[in-house]
Amino acid sequence: MKILHYVDENRLAWMAPWIQLLKELEKRGVQNSVLCREGGTLSQELAKSGIDVFTYTPPAQWLPVFTSGIGKIVDRAKPDLIHTRLSSAAYLGGYWGRKKNIPVISTFDKYPKAKYYENSDVLIGCSSAVTAHIKKLKLPRARLIATILNPVLSKYYTRDWSARQKCRQSLGVKPGECVVLGMGRLVGWKAWDDFLRAIALIPERGGYHFWLVGSGNEEKKLKNLSAKLGIQNRIRFFPFAADVRPWLWAADLFVQSSKEPEGFSLMLIEAMAAGAVPIATNIGGTLDIVKDGVNGLLFSPSDIRTLSAAILRANHEEARASMALNAQRSAADINVGRISEETVDIYNKTLQLKR
Known part of the structure; x- marks a missing residue:
C-alpha cells in the first residue's frame, strides 16, 4: 500500500x-x-x-x-x-x-x-x-x-555509565548523592513553580542535587521564586540542551510537574529509557506510561507535599533500583x-x- x-x-x-x-x-x-x-x-x-x-x-x-x-x-x-x-x-x-x-x-x-x-x-x-x-x-x-x-528509540537512550559519571563529577555530585532533574520548556502550564515549592519542603541535608534544564518565558520568574523560597543555592538552572541524553543519564529521578495534561510526553519516556525514575502528575497521556509504585510515582497537579514525599520515597536505593528497571522495560516496550x-x-x- x-x-x-x-x-x-x-x-x-x-x-x-x-x-x-x-x-x-x-x-x-x-x-x-x-x-x-x-x-x-x-x-x-x-x-x-x-x-x-x-x-x-x-x-x-x-x-x-x-x-x-x-x-x-x-x-x-x-x-x-x-x-x-x-x-x-x-x-x-x-x-x-x-x-x-x-x-x-x-x-x-x-x-x-x-x-x-x-x-x-x-x-x-x-x-x-x-x-x-x-x-x-x-x-x-x-x-x-x-x-x-x-x-521511542529506547536503545538510543540506554544509560551510558561513563557519560553519567563524567557529567555528575563535573557538576559536583558525589557518589551516593541523588540528582533530581526537571527538563522542558519553562512555561506556565509545565508548573515548574510547583517543583521549586516541593524542593523547599525537602530537608537540605539529604544529599540532593536539583537541576532544571530548559528555556522559556518563565525563566526569570522561576529564578526569582527560587530566591524567595530560599532555595537559590539548591536548584541549578541550565539552558536548553540539544542533546538531552547526558542530563538524563546523570539523573536519578525525573520530575514532570505539568498542571495541564500532556498528550504523550516524549521527554518522560526518554527519561525512563535512560534509567531515571519518573515522578509525574497523574493526568493525560502520562497514565499510559507510568504505573504508580511500579515504574515510577504519580501525584496530583500542584500537590507539592505529595511531590516532595515522592522524591524522598524514590531516593531509597532498593525502591529506586526496582522502579528504574521497570521504567526501562516499559520504555523498551513502546x-x-x-x-x-x-x-x-x-x-x-x-x-x-x-x-
Whole structure:
C-alpha cells in the first residue's frame, strides 16, 4: 500500500523515532512518501533515510482552497491513504483527501479543536487521554477511532555509565548523592513553580542535587521564586540542551510537574529509557506510561507535599533500583516494531472501510 504522510512543519522534536517508524513500516510492505514544509531539517533527514519527500509551504495555512500545490502532490504520489500529523496538516490534508476521494487518517498529538479534523475518516490518539478527547468531539466523518502510542528509540537512550559519571563529577555530585532533574520548556502550564515549592519542603541535608534544564518565558520568574523560597543555592538552572541524553543519564529521578495534561510526553519516556525514575502528575497521556509504585510515582497537579514525599520515597536505593528497571522495560516496550504493527493494522482496516 502507498501512504502519503503529511506534516505541515519543517522540523520536529520527534523526528528521529518517526523516521525510524517509517523505515519499519517499509519492512511491512508500506511504500512511504512524506509531504512537509520547505527548509529546516526534516526534509533533509528524510532524504538521507531514502524516503521520498515532497516539500510545499502553504501560502494560506487555513484556506485550503488556495493550496493547490498539495492537490498536485497528491496526484503525483497517488497514495492509497493520506496520514496526517498535527492540526494544520489534518485541516489541509483532509480537504484534499476528500476532494480526491482518498481516505485520511489523522493522528492527534495533543487536544486540538474539532474544526481541523472535520474531513478525517480515521482518528488516532497518541494516548488514551487524547483518544477520550477525540471521542468527545463527535466528528461526523470519523469511522474509526484508535489509540497508538508514539514510539521511542529506547536503545538510543540506554544509560551510558561513563557519560553519567563524567557529567555528575563535573557538576559536583558525589557518589551516593541523588540528582533530581526537571527538563522542558519553562512555561506556565509545565508548573515548574510547583517543583521549586516541593524542593523547599525537602530537608537540605539529604544529599540532593536539583537541576532544571530548559528555556522559556518563565525563566526569570522561576529564578526569582527560587530566591524567595530560599532555595537559590539548591536548584541549578541550565539552558536548553540539544542533546538531552547526558542530563538524563546523570539523573536519578525525573520530575514532570505539568498542571495541564500532556498528550504523550516524549521527554518522560526518554527519561525512563535512560534509567531515571519518573515522578509525574497523574493526568493525560502520562497514565499510559507510568504505573504508580511500579515504574515510577504519580501525584496530583500542584500537590507539592505529595511531590516532595515522592522524591524522598524514590531516593531509597532498593525502591529506586526496582522502579528504574521497570521504567526501562516499559520504555523498551513502546518500540517502533510494535507501533508499526499497530499502524499497519489501522491502514488495512481503513482500506477495508473504503470498500
